[in-house]
Amino acid sequence: MFYLPPIDILLQIMINGILFGAMYGIAAIGLSLIFGTMQIIFIAQGAMIILAAYGTFWLFHFFSMDPYLSIIVIFPVSVIFGLGLYQVLFRRVARAGKFPSLLIAFGLMVLLENLMSVLFTPNSRGLRTSYTAFGISALGLKISFTRLMAFIMAILATTGVSLFLKKTLIGKAVRAASENLESATLVGITPHKVNMVTFGIGIGLAGLAGVATATTYSFGPYFGFVFSLKAMIALALGGMGSVVGALMGGVLLGVLESYGAFFLTGGWADVISYAAFLLVLMFRPEGLFVRSSGSERP
Amino acid sequence: MKRKTRIGLLILVTALFAAVPLILDSENSYYVYFLFMAFTYIALSQSWNLVAGYTGQISLGLHAFFGLGAYVIAIGWGKEIIGFLDPLGMVLSGLIPAILAVAIGIPLLSKLRGDYFALGTLGLGEILRLIFIQGGALTGGSAGLMLPSSSYTSMLPYYFIALFLAVFATAVTYLMVKSSLGWALISVRDDETAAAANGVNVLKYKVLAFTVGAFMAGLCGSLQAYYLFHVHPQNFFGLNWTLYPILMCVMGGVGSTIGPVIGAVFLSAVFELAKILLPEIHPIFSGVLIVLTIIFLPDGLVRLRWFRNIFEGRKTESPINLKLFTGKEK
Numbered sequence: 001m002f003y004l005p006p007i008d009i010l011l012q013i014m015i016n017g018i019l020f021g022a023m024y025g026i027a028a029i030g031l032s033l034i035f036g037t038m039q040i041i042f043i044a045q046g047a048m049i050i051l052a053a054y055g056t057f058w059l060f061h062f063f064s065m066d067p068y069l070s071i072i073v074i075f076p077v078s079v080i081f082g083l084g085l086y087q088v089l090f091r092r093v094a095r096a097g098k099f100p101s102l103l104i105a106f107g108l109m110v111l112l113e114n115l116m117s118v119l120f121t122p123n124s125r126g127l128r129t130s131y132t133a134f135g136i137s138a139l140g141l142k143i144s145f146t147r148l149m150a151f152i153m154a155i156l157a158t159t160g161v162s163l164f165l166k167k168t169l170i171g172k173a174v175r176a177a178s179e180n181l182e183s184a185t186l187v188g189i190t191p192h193k194v195n196m197v198t199f200g201i202g203i204g205l206a207g208l209a210g211v212a213t214a215t216t217y218s219f220g221p222y223f224g225f226v227f228s229l230k231a232m233i234a235l236a237l238g239g240m241g242s243v244v245g246a247l248m249g250g251v252l253l254g255v256l257e258s259y260g261a262f263f264l265t266g267g268w269a270d271v272i273s274y275a276a277f278l279l280v281l282m283f284r285p286e287g288l289f290v291r292s293s294g295s296e297r298p
Numbered sequence: 299m300k301r302k303t304r305i306g307l308l309i310l311v312t313a314l315f316a317a318v319p320l321i322l323d324s325e326n327s328y329y330v331y332f333l334f335m336a337f338t339y340i341a342l343s344q345s346w347n348l349v350a351g352y353t354g355q356i357s358l359g360l361h362a363f364f365g366l367g368a369y370v371i372a373i374g375w376g377k378e379i380i381g382f383l384d385p386l387g388m389v390l391s392g393l394i395p396a397i398l399a400v401a402i403g404i405p406l407l408s409k410l411r412g413d414y415f416a417l418g419t420l421g422l423g424e425i426l427r428l429i430f431i432q433g434g435a436l437t438g439g440s441a442g443l444m445l446p447s448s449s450y451t452s453m454l455p456y457y458f459i460a461l462f463l464a465v466f467a468t469a470v471t472y473l474m475v476k477s478s479l480g481w482a483l484i485s486v487r488d489d490e491t492a493a494a495a496n497g498v499n500v501l502k503y504k505v506l507a508f509t510v511g512a513f514m515a516g517l518c519g520s521l522q523a524y525y526l527f528h529v530h531p532q533n534f535f536g537l538n539w540t541l542y543p544i545l546m547c548v549m550g551g552v553g554s555t556i557g558p559v560i561g562a563v564f565l566s567a568v569f570e571l572a573k574i575l576l577p578e579i580h581p582i583f584s585g586v587l588i589v590l591t592i593i594f595l596p597d598g599l600v601r602l603r604w605f606r607n608i609f610e611g612r613k614t615e616s617p618i619n620l621k622l623f624t625g626k627e628k
Contacts, residue, residue: 041417092593099356100592102416103548107592110541111585118579225537229424232417240413267432274425281418282405 005262012141013258019147021254022154023212025247027231028238029161030205032246033198035235036178037191038090040098044109045206046227051112052078052210053219057125060214067127067215068149074207082203086196094195109225116221126218150212157208158247161201165243170197233277239287249287301476308472312465316458324453331453334525336566337460338518342543343550343558344467345514350544351553352475353507354487355407359419360515361539362426363395367516368523368534369430370394372443382449383459383524391520392513399512400505407504427535442530445523456525463521464559467514472555474510483507487553542569545584549591551598560599 027045034042055074059065065073089108093100134145165171170193176184177194185191213219213227230253238249253273260269280287315333324330342360349357370391374380380387406418430437437443474480482503485493494500523529542565543558550561568587572580595602 035413039413041413089589089593093596100596102356103544104589104592106541106544107585107588109585111582111589114579114581114585118582229421233421236417265432267428271425271428271432274421274428277421278402278418278425281409281414281421285409285414 008140013262014255015141015143016147017255017258018251019144019151019254020258021234021251022151022247023209023216023250024227024230024234024253025250026150026154026157026205026209026212027227028234028246028250029158029243030202030209031228031231031235032238032240032243033161033174033205034202035240037174037181037194037198038094038098038101040101040105041232041235042202043102043105043228043232044112044224045202045231046224046229047109047112047116048078048203048206048224049210049213049227050219050221050224051116052207053214054116054120054125054210055207056211056214057127060127060129067129067211071208071211074211075204078207078210079200079204082200082206083196085203086199090195090199091192094192109228113221113224120221122221124218124220124223127214129215144216146215150216153208153212154247154250157205158243161205162243164201170194174198230273233273236277236280236285237287242287245287304472308465308468312461315461319454319457324457330457332566332570334453334457334460336563337457337464338521339543339546339562339566340464340559341460341467341514341518342539343546343562344464344471344555345511345518346540346543347547347552347555347558348471348474348483348514349507349511351547351557352471352480352487353483353504354490355504355508356416357419357508357511358416358540358544359422360511360543361535361537362419362423363399363512363515364519364522364539365423365426365430365531365534366395366398367391367519368529369437369443369519370516371520371523372438372445372529373436375445376443382446383455388459388517388520391523392516395516395519396509396513399509403505403508404501407508408501423535423537423540427531430531430535438530440531442528442534445527445529447527450527456521459521463514463517466517468555468559470510470514474507475555479503479506541588542584545588545591547598548588549595549598551600554598554600557598557600564599 027049031042031045034040034045052074055077056067056070059070059073060067085108089104090101093104131145136143136145136148163171165175173184173189174194174197176187177189177191181191184194209227231250234249234253235246236249237252238245238247253276256276257269257273260272264272315337318333319330322330342364346357346360349355368391371380371387374387374390375382380390402418402422406415409415431440433439475483482493482498485496485498486500486503490500519534522534526533543562546561546565547558548561549565550559551557565587569580569584572583576583
């Protein structure tokens with residue numbers, strides 16, 4: 001049953017996996033930021049991604065706007081949507097701890113999925129542009145253009161978020177709040193503001209991931225949940241609360257999945273990624289890329 | 299109310315519901331079906347209540363155990379090990395999820411962080427669904443397993459078993475919580491470190507609550523399998539089997555014995571009405587309801603003042619209000 005395929009096929013799978021996984025990475029960074037400050041897994045992230053993908057789709061459909069150009073609309077709208085979402089839904093309950101927030105995120109996911117299903121019909125959609133099937137051939141390997149773009153977007157997003165967290169005052173406040181909320185509050189950081197900013201960026205990144213999804217896959221209203229799960233797995237692999245780790249976790253997951261799908265079948269590939277997730281949660285919850293400090297990060 | 303009055307009330311309500319099929323035509327009445335589903339949800343909600351409400355561990359994997367219980371029946375019946383509405387088979391369908399709960403619970407719950415548990419249980423449901431889809435002839439793949447529906451004779455046994463499950467789950471939760479065990483569970487929820495410092499074996503009690511919860515969920519799954527005669531992964535490992543009980547629990551009141559009962563009956567009625575009146579958009583409705591409930595009624599119906607005055611006679615603090623669910627870093 002097992003045979004070793006030629007090295008170029010193995011490399012091709014590897015590259016597909018890396019490009020593929022970058023998208024999980026974008027989603028995971030958003031999750032990681034929200035997790036850092038609010039201590040919840042924002043389970044509706046996937047639904048947000050699909051919503052943004054629909055946005056891209058409709059912009060292309062009605063205004064023939066190029067998907068990559070539509071980022072200039074999708075990203076700001078997503079950020080504003082995220083800010084508003086925090087103000088309307090989470091602000092009231094954020095104080096009461098993470099349990100209500102988690103459930104609200106859950107409810108939001110159900111709401112969005114079904115809303116999209118009613119508004120846009122449950123049929124799956126796909127974007128068809130002039131370059132959808134375009135690929136770059138190099139060194140005997142074939143690289144899909146749209147996936148390469150998704151990968152580049154992921155790298156840019158990671159760099160952008162890292163710089164934001166390191167260089168700007170608000171970014172530093174976000175980091176401080178993720179580190180220790182109480183001490184951050186003591187030095188004058190308003191938790192609500194920090195939460196709101198992370199929500200804005202988190203949903204903004206979901207917008208980016210949505211554009212990347214719309215250009216590479218066909219999608220339907222209920223695809224978001226799997227996306228959330230995959231982003232969560234990426235987060236667990238990479239270590240919660242680390243931006244670069246989240247991207248690397250996503251890439252690792254992508255590679256794992258594409259090898260799994262090649263050597264086994266598509267269905268088992270998912271089983272493998274969930275199994276990896278459970279094993280990491282059980283035995284190395286601080287993530288694979290974080291040096292174990294012996295004690296768990298609280 | 300005193301303890302005796304409470305138990306008396308439980309028996310009285312049970313007797314009333316047990317008498318329902320005498321009045322209504324159980325084969326044709328929609329109400330009997332409605333109550334059947336409501337009872338199942340009561341049992342599922344109590345299962346979640348025990349784990350999350352009393353022990354403070356947020357499980358998102360109720361559907362994993364529910365589906366596993368259903369598949370135990372489907373596979374066992376197909377192999378003719380288990381009969382139709384076989385009590386031993388149903389116990390088995392609770393035990394196997396319970397064993398899984400121990401196996402998965404020990405590593406996941408030994409971590410300090412509650413999130414890992416929530417995520418892990420969510421992943422567990424997904425992994426089981428995929429495994430059962432890939433299971434080949436044994437599990438029937440994504441089409442699932444058809445059971446001999448000619449065994450169906452009457453709605454009555456289903457009704458009474460569901461009633462029994464609801465009473466069983468409520469009674470088990472009540473008895474566990476009122477015993478010294480309950481104090482241990484609540485102490486784990488309220489302050490894990492302090493509980494451990496006072497000699498409570500934190501992991502043991504977390505796993506125990508999780509296991510009992512899984513047992514109940516498995517039982518509910520087996521009853522649904524007997525009722526629907528078609529066990530397939532999309533339905534039985536569907537997220538709704540986790541979502542609805544959580545919602546019912548929160549709506550009724552997390553961490554109180556009567557809360558999930560009220561929440562389950564109330565929300566079952568709301569959902570059924572929504573299904574009839576708003577067939578197109580009722581799933582949206584449930585999403586909106588979750589969000590609104592958490593924002594405006596996070597402590598549940600049982601902690602509303604007028605309700606408290608009637609039922610409790612004393613103030614019961616809400617775990618949510620007391621920030622006990624914050625999972626505050628220790």
